[in-house]
Amino acid sequence: MKQIAIISGKGGSGKTTVSSSLASIIPQPVICDCDVEAPNLHLLLKPEKLEEGNFYGLPKAFINQDKCIQCNKCIKFCRFEAINSDYQVVKADCEGCTVCAHVCPVTAVEMVPNQAGTYFKSATKYGTLFHAELNIGEKNSGKLVALLREKALEEAYNQKAQFIVIDGPPGIGCPTIATLSGVDLAVIVVEPTVSAVHDMMRTVELCQHFKTKYGFIINKRDLNPSKVEKIRAYALQNNIPLLGELPFDPVFRKAVKSFTVPAQFSPAIREDFRLIWSNIENMLSQSKQKGDRL
Amino acid sequence: MQLVIASGKGGTGKTTVATNLAWTEAYNQKIVFMDLDVEEPNAAIFLKPDFYEQISVVKKVPSIDKEKCTFCGKCAEACVFNALSVLPQNVLVFEDLCHACGLCKLVCPFKAIKEVDYEIGVIKAGTSLKNQILFYEGTLNIGETSTPEVIAAVKKQIRKDMLHILDAPPGTSCSVIEALKEADFCLLVAEPTPFGASDLSLMIKLVKNMGIPSGIIINQWEKGNNLIDNLAEQFDIPVIAHIPFDTSIAAAYARGMLFAEQHPEYRRLFQAIIPKIKELIKK
Numbered sequence: 001m002k003q004i005a006i007i008s009g010k011g012g013s014g015k016t017t018v019s020s021s022l023a024s025i026i027p028q029p030v031i032c033d034c035d036v037e038a039p040n041l042h043l044l045l046k047p048e049k050l051e052e053g054n055f056y057g058l059p060k061a062f063i064n065q066d067k068c069i070q071c072n073k074c075i076k077f078c079r080f081e082a083i084n085s086d087y088q089v090v091k092a093d094c095e096g097c098t099v100c101a102h103v104c105p106v107t108a109v110e111m112v113p114n115q116a117g118t119y120f121k122s123a124t125k126y127g128t129l130f131h132a133e134l135n136i137g138e139k140n141s142g143k144l145v146a147l148l149r150e151k152a153l154e155e156a157y158n159q160k161a162q163f164i165v166i167d168g169p170p171g172i173g174c175p176t177i178a179t180l181s182g183v184d185l186a187v188i189v190v191e192p193t194v195s196a197v198h199d200m201m202r203t204v205e206l207c208q209h210f211k212t213k214y215g216f217i218i219n220k221r222d223l224n225p226s227k228v229e230k231i232r233a234y235a236l237q238n239n240i241p242l243l244g245e246l247p248f249d250p251v252f253r254k255a256v257k258s259f260t261v262p263a264q265f266s267p268a269i270r271e272d273f274r275l276i277w278s279n280i281e282n283m284l285s286q287s288k289q290k291g292d293r294l
Numbered sequence: 295m296q297l298v299i300a301s302g303k304g305g306t307g308k309t310t311v312a313t314n315l316a317w318t319e320a321y322n323q324k325i326v327f328m329d330l331d332v333e334e335p336n337a338a339i340f341l342k343p344d345f346y347e348q349i350s351v352v353k354k355v356p357s358i359d360k361e362k363c364t365f366c367g368k369c370a371e372a373c374v375f376n377a378l379s380v381l382p383q384n385v386l387v388f389e390d391l392c393h394a395c396g397l398c399k400l401v402c403p404f405k406a407i408k409e410v411d412y413e414i415g416v417i418k419a420g421t422s423l424k425n426q427i428l429f430y431e432g433t434l435n436i437g438e439t440s441t442p443e444v445i446a447a448v449k450k451q452i453r454k455d456m457l458h459i460l461d462a463p464p465g466t467s468c469s470v471i472e473a474l475k476e477a478d479f480c481l482l483v484a485e486p487t488p489f490g491a492s493d494l495s496l497m498i499k500l501v502k503n504m505g506i507p508s509g510i511i512i513n514q515w516e517k518g519n520n521l522i523d524n525l526a527e528q529f530d531i532p533v534i535a536h537i538p539f540d541t542s543i544a545a546a547y548a549r550g551m552l553f554a555e556q557h558p559e560y561r562r563l564f565q566a567i568i569p570k571i572k573e574l575i576k577k
Contacts, residue, residue, distance in 0.1 A: 009334050011304010011464040016489065037465040038302045038493040058374055079395050092471070097395030098374055136499045139468040142439065170304035170464045171333040174439040194550035195309065195336040202334060202436060209437040224548040256488055 001156055002184040002284050003164040005034070009199030009206075011170035013189040014219040017252055019167035020044045021263030021273045022280075024126045030161045031124065032152040033131040034145045034179040035169040036117070044261050047122030047129045055132060055147055057116035057140035058096030061089045067108035074100035074109065092137055116140050119148060121155070126261075127165075128155055142174035149181065172206045180207070184284060186214040187243060192227035200231075204240070215241035215283060217276060220248035241283055244276035296458045297571065298330075298477040298506075302493035304464035306485045307513035307537070310547055312461040313340040314554040318564035319457065320426040326456050327422075330473045331463040332415060332432035332444040339550040343420030343429035351432070351447040352411035353394040353440060358385045362406035369398035369407060390438055415444035419451070428456075442472035449475075457568070466496045474501065479571050480508040481534065486521040494522065498529045509534040509574060511567075534570050535563055 006019040020041060023031045033041040061082070063074070068087050075083045078100055082093035089100075091114070101109040116138040122129045130152045132144050149166070156164050168179040180186055186207050190200045200216075207214040216235055221228045228245070235242050246252075246269075255265035263273040299312040309331070316327045317340075329337040356369070356378065363385060370378040370385075377391040378398060389412045399407040415434045422429050432448035434441055441463070449472075452458055462473035474480060480501045484494040494510070501508045508531055512522045515536040526533045537543070543560075546553035554560045 012306065012485075013304075037467045037470075038304075038496060040303075040489040040492060043488050043492060077396065077400070095393055095395065096374060097393060097397055098372070099395050099397045099400065102372070102397060102400055134467055136466075136496070136503045137471065139442075139471070141465070141467040171441075171469075172436065173333045173434060173441040173469065175465075175467075176333075177437075177439060193548040194339050195547075198336060198339065199334040205436045223544065227548065253487065259488060 001162055001164070003166065003182065004185045004187060004280065005166040005168050005179050005183040006187045006189060007168035007176060007179065007203060008170060008189040009172055009203035010191065010196040013191050013196055014246070015189050016040045016044070016167055017256070017262050018187065018189055018217060018219070019165055020261045021269065022277060023165045024261045024263050025270065025273055025277055026163050026165060028159070028161060029127045029163040029165045030152050030156040030159065031127050031129045032148050032164060032166045033129065034148060034166050034175065036132045036134050036141050036144045036148070036175065037169060039131055039133070041129065041167050042131055043259055044256070045124040045126065045129055046259070047120070047124050047131065049120050049122045051121040053119050054115050055117040055119050055144050057114050057138060057143060059111035060091050060094040060096050060114045061098070061100050062110045062112045063087050063089055064108045064110060067106050069106055069108070071105060073103045073105065077103045117144055119144070119151065121151065127161070128159070130155070142178045145175045145178035146181070149178065172202055176206070177210070180210055180212050183212060185280065186212045187217055187280070188214055189217050189219050190231055191220045192218065192224040192231060197227065197231060215243040215280070217243050218245040221245050222248035241279070243279045243283070244272065246272055295478045296452065296460060296476060297479050297481060298460045298462050298474050299481045299483060300462040300470055300474065300497060301464060301483045302466050302497035303485065303490050306483045306490060308464070308483050309336050309340065309461050311481065311483050311511055311513065312459055313337050314552050314560070315564050315567055316341065316427055316459045317423065317552050318554050318561055319568055320423045323457060324426050324428070326428045326453065326458045327430070328448050328451070328458060328460045329431040330445045330448060330460050332434045332441055332448070333463060335431050335433055337461050338429070338431055340552050341422040341427060341429060343422040343427070345418045345420035347419040349417050350413045351415040351417055351444050352413050353392070353443055354396070354409040355389045355392045355394065355412040356387055356398045356407045357410040358387065359406045359408065362404045364404055366403065368401050368403060372397050372401045414438045414440040415447070417448055417451070441469045445469060445472040466500050470500070471504070474504055474506060477506050479575055480506045481571070482508055482510045482531070483513055484510055484522045485514050486512055486516070486519045491521050491525055494525060498531060507575060509571065511535045511537065513537045514539040532574060534567060537563065
């Protein structure tokens with residue numbers, strides 16, 4: 001069973017376009033939307049919820065006003081300025097570190113569970129989808145991603161699924177790192193723009209840092225053909241597999257506008273993704289090589 | 295004034311709007327620009343600052359004195375972030391997991407823990423447009439998870455009495471919340487697509503939750519596409535500008551150029567933004 005994560009560094013490069021399209025042509029994958037802060041996959045996959053569960057971030061501090069003697073120790077030791085002058089914990093700022101509970105001389109601080117969001121297991125036309133909603137203003141998105149990954153893995157084993165397709169978030173921070181944890185391949189979607197290439201290089205560094213295999217898909221290639229050439233040259237120079245290229249074509253917007261997976265909207269796009277998938281399969285089946293790239 | 299440019303959805307045009315707005319406004323007054331997309335900062339590509347300084351952003355992490363340590367394990371047991379692992383004759387510190395809360399140092403019965411600086415990122419300071427733009431860029435070190443801490447460090451450079459344009463990262467959680475703290479106004483850049491509308495709804499809820507007045511800039515807008523205008527009306531958020539879908543804008547962007555510089559007709563669009571925001575804030 002192989003896990004494939006679609007990431008980009010740069011936002012708006014086409015991760016959800018790619019992940020939804022691949023999921024629609026791979027035989028019954030388990031699908032995971034790890035962009036928990038701004039999820040979009042569900043808009044194309046039209047999930048029917050099967051199960052849902054609470055997501056708990058770290059417990060947060062709560063000060064019992066009856067016990068509190070206002071000695072100022074908690075305020076003094078809190079590194080996150082999460083306790084106001086009324087000795088009330090500002091939940092949004094509380095990191096759950098428990099320092100206040102530790103220093104309080106009268107055990108007035110309790111750590112209480114914090115429901116930070118909800119996760120869902122849903123049925124879709126193309127496979128079981130794991131997705132989530134983070135409550136407004138909540139943090140811990142990385143932890144929620146880790147939970148979804150765990151659920152997806154468990155389901156994949158139960159179903160004897162061969163592939164898990166993971167739609168990643170933009171950026172290279174906490175939620176992206178949780179997205180990449182233990183994946184067999186990171187597919188980096190790159191647009192041919194100065195910004196996207198700059199971001200791609202940091203994403204490559206991230207994959208190297210975590211020793212994750214990676215390859216490129218160049219999206220919206222017609223936007224800037226000379227930049228596409230530069231990306232191809234860079235990939236060749238650095239032994240980075242080019243898994244495929246996609247055109248800058250209004251049909252992608254039309255597909256999304258009609259809430260349809262792009263590969264299912266147009267036969268030409270479907271062919272592009274078939275080729276991409278065949279390249280991915282080849283890459284996954286190759287024997288392990290030195291270093292962190294194939 | 296602290297003006298934060300955010301979106302929720304990636305790729306809608308935050309940096310495009312922020313940099314073009316900064317460039318246009320800098321002709322009226324000296325401004326501060328902060329690139330708070332510390333995971334993937336791009337604004338320098340467009341504003342091309344001359345950097346004069348680079349400073350390290352650090353967090354405090356534990357350092358164990360092996361002479362004093364008895365490997366009792368109390369520090370690891372106490373740490374909720376699993377940043378410490380105590381072995382029979384060694385203690386491992388996972389700096390990237392450490393939240394710098396100081397608890398381990400407090401619980402150690404043998405005073406064997408002190409705190410040392412650990413670099414999580416860098417801030418670069420520079421100037422653009424003949425010193426009219428004071429430019430700050432935060433960059434998170436690869437593999438680190440402390441995005442909000444680097445954003446907070448950049449924001450420490452905020453000074454009074456100047457217009458600050460803050461380019462926020464995508465997303466709707468920790469990083470964006472940190473970027474939005476203390477903001478006077480949030481400009482939400484939205485694209486008129488189903489993904490754009492979905493993510494915009496989340497952002498509107500966030501800024502309302504944080505009590506920050508906001509307005510919307512619709513990017514890549516085509517006449518007749520009222521998706522975002524309708525959403526704005528539904529949520530009672532003003533639409534401040536419509537930037538049309540224009541391949542010349544896309545081409546300038548792809549090449550790292552400011553389209554307001556290349557196309558004077560767009561300068562007027564950007565010149566109108568700050569006055570509109572000031573009016574909205576008054577209300």
